[in-house]
Amino acid sequence: LMNAGETAAMFADIEEGIGRPTNMQDMELMSWVIYQAGKLVTAGEYSQALSKWDIASYQMNQFHGNYNLYLTPTTAYPAPKLTDELVSPELLGRMKEVTSLNSSFERQQLIYDAFLPSLALTPFTQQANLTGEPAISLPTHLTAAGLPLGIQFQAAKGREIDLLRIARLFEKHNLFQFLHKTVF
DSSP, X not given: OHHHHHHHHHHHHHHHXXXXXXXXXXXXXXXXXXXXXXXXXXXXXXXXXXXXXXXXXXXXXXXXTTOSEEEEESOSSOOOOTTOOSSOHHHHHHHHTGXXXXXXXXXXXXXXHHHHHHHHHOTTSHHHHHXXXXXXXXXXXXXXXXXXXXEEEEXXXXXXXXXHHHHHHHHHTTOOOOOSSOOO
């Protein structure tokens, strides 16, 4: 919701700068959908979302009062193939018709439906994005198929040095795993 509101504000500035309204052909489809959803976000909805964001940020700040780093996997699964379909053709069709949806909820639901498959693959990285905390992903494992998997450390705001130190420790002890050949 907040991203949609900010995207709508950004495109209002862009339209003013280029002297014309933007259209679906001016951007990627997902950007268009987010922009169209943002046009219906109210100040009250934005303020409520910002309040929840602040609460999550405060809670993580409290967590980091006891723990310097928060460790999670980077992803829930190995990376999908480039050819894997994360957005169905049916959903792509609905996205192209986003302006026919008249409520903020319907447009937000469309974004959620489009993001859900990728969020299922990367559920752990969202928290740092939402709370504004720095995080680092370290490639620490290769699957039998040679695909990288990693771990993510998240630190308190302003503590990027802790992330660089832990990464250096892993590097110093040769704990990184890399692809040995490029796979296309």
